[in-house]
Amino acid sequence: MERRVSRVVFMCGPSGAGKSTYAKRLEEAGMVRLTFDAELWRRGVTEVPPPAEVRAEVDAELREQLLAHVAAGRDVVLDFSFWSRAMRDDWRALLRPTGVVPETIYLATHRETVLRRLRDRRGAHADDAVVDEALAEGYVDHFEPPTEDEGPLAVVRPDER
Numbered sequence: 001m002e003r004r005v006s007r008v009v010f011m012c013g014p015s016g017a018g019k020s021t022y023a024k025r026l027e028e029a030g031m032v033r034l035t036f037d038a039e040l041w042r043r044g045v046t047e048v049p050p051p052a053e054v055r056a057e058v059d060a061e062l063r064e065q066l067l068a069h070v071a072a073g074r075d076v077v078l079d080f081s082f083w084s085r086a087m088r089d090d091w092r093a094l095l096r097p098t099g100v101v102p103e104t105i106y107l108a109t110h111r112e113t114v115l116r117r118l119r120d121r122r123g124a125h126a127d128d129a130v131v132d133e134a135l136a137e138g139y140v141d142h143f144e145p146p147t148e149d150e151g152p153l154a155v156v157r158p159d160e161r
Helices: 019-028 036-042 052-071 085-098 111-119 133-141
Strands: 008-012 032-034 076-078 103-107 153-156
Touching (some): 008 019, 008 085, 019 032, 019 076, 019 103, 036 052, 052 076, 052 085, 111 133
Parallel strands (some): 008 076, 008 103, 103 153
């Protein structure tokens, strides 16, 4: 019997774009959701950005978890920002030996909406991390949108009401 190839989704967009809301729907539909925010929160790390050494530890753990889930045939949604082409390419390279070609779901949310959402955060849970306004603007302004030449891509333009 041939082993089923897992579906892996890269959620892509700056903080506040709506990635976690979308990823949770995929999780409810049966995917495993992996997220830096939840892992950092579990460790008691709520500062944004987190200390570099903690982020590196979490990154290594998430890579191991992803590969274990894929080896077990599970579908996974990576609820990260995937803010740069280099980051997306790095995670694609990790998956390449498994035969998985990840899909990217890019939440193309308006800058003003993202910044408003981040201003409204209160730090109540992992998906509500408080981000300094200047840092938030930097996240939005330096975000590198994915392109079709990177592989399967769906662009979602959330309702802006």
